[in-house]
Amino acid sequence: MTENTASRMAIIAAHGTMDAAYAPLILATTAAALEMEVGIFFTFFGLELLKKGKIDHLQVAPIANPAMPMPVPNIIGMLPGMTAMATMMMKNMMKKDNVSKLSELLEAAIEMKVRLIACQMTMGVMGVKREDLIDECEIGGAATFVEYASHNAITLAF
Amino acid sequence: MSDKFDQMLDCSGLNCPMPILKTKKAVDGMQVGQVLKMIATDPGSVPDMNAWTTRTGHELLSHEQDGDKYIFFVKKAK
Numbered sequence: 001m002t003e004n005t006a007s008r009m010a011i012i013a014a015h016g017t018m019d020a021a022y023a024p025l026i027l028a029t030t031a032a033a034l035e036m037e038v039g040i041f042f043t044f045f046g047l048e049l050l051k052k053g054k055i056d057h058l059q060v061a062p063i064a065n066p067a068m069p070m071p072v073p074n075i076i077g078m079l080p081g082m083t084a085m086a087t088m089m090m091k092n093m094m095k096k097d098n099v100s101k102l103s104e105l106l107e108a109a110i111e112m113k114v115r116l117i118a119c120q121m122t123m124g125v126m127g128v129k130r131e132d133l134i135d136e137c138e139i140g141g142a143a144t145f146v147e148y149a150s151h152n153a154i155t156l157a158f
Numbered sequence: 159m160s161d162k163f164d165q166m167l168d169c170s171g172l173n174c175p176m177p178i179l180k181t182k183k184a185v186d187g188m189q190v191g192q193v194l195k196m197i198a199t200d201p202g203s204v205p206d207m208n209a210w211t212t213r214t215g216h217e218l219l220s221h222e223q224d225g226d227k228y229i230f231f232v233k234k235a236k
Contacts, residue, residue: 034178098173112179
């Protein structure tokens with residue numbers, strides 16, 4: 001390849017719902033498969049993805065999520081149990097279509113040497129300690145991410 | 159086109175991005191010049207395998223469809 005294409009992908013993962021976790025992990029693993037260097041910066045609610053044992057227990061809430069197909073008015077989503085139900089529905093849809101589990105994608109990312117960087121600042125703000133997070137991640141700040149992304153990287157935010 | 163291959167990878171039932179991830183892992187473990195036969199049921203794997211071989215420089219020798227299965231022959235180029 002002689003054209004000047006990006007050799008790196010830098011992703012910011014700032015949300016911790018199940019649907020929001022798929023995009024960074026699928027793109028990261030695919031970019032790694034395409035032999036790019038990849039780094040994901042987990043900040044705010046994205047830190048949920050890095051918490052030990054949490055990756056397969058993320059949820060998706062139907063309330064205030066009008067894009068989610070529901071047979072009832074959206075406000076019904078506020079009732080107890082609705083989030084769990086919506087999460088289960090979505091998990092079943094994923095399973096039916098043979099979409100990989102988030103833990104499988106995270107494992108693949110680690111295996112393919114995707115850098116997982118936990119945001120130091122939001123760890124402090126949200127009271128997340130180093131031992132709450134998986135061993136394979138590193139801790140960094142905004143400068144770490146910006147520096148990483150400055151090297152001709154495709155930069156995405158989710 | 160010869161149907162000779164050195165390794166077989168069956169990704170039937172797996173959806174994006176797994177066929178590509180597994181193909182990469184398989185090809186990484188092979189010798190240069192060897193051929194991987196990959197089978198997938200994910201229709202997205204057709205453009206994906208094209209993109210993957212273009213990007214990585216490995217050679218997509220051929221691809222064909224057999225019912226709901228897509229069969230690819232990839233040669234490790236480097």
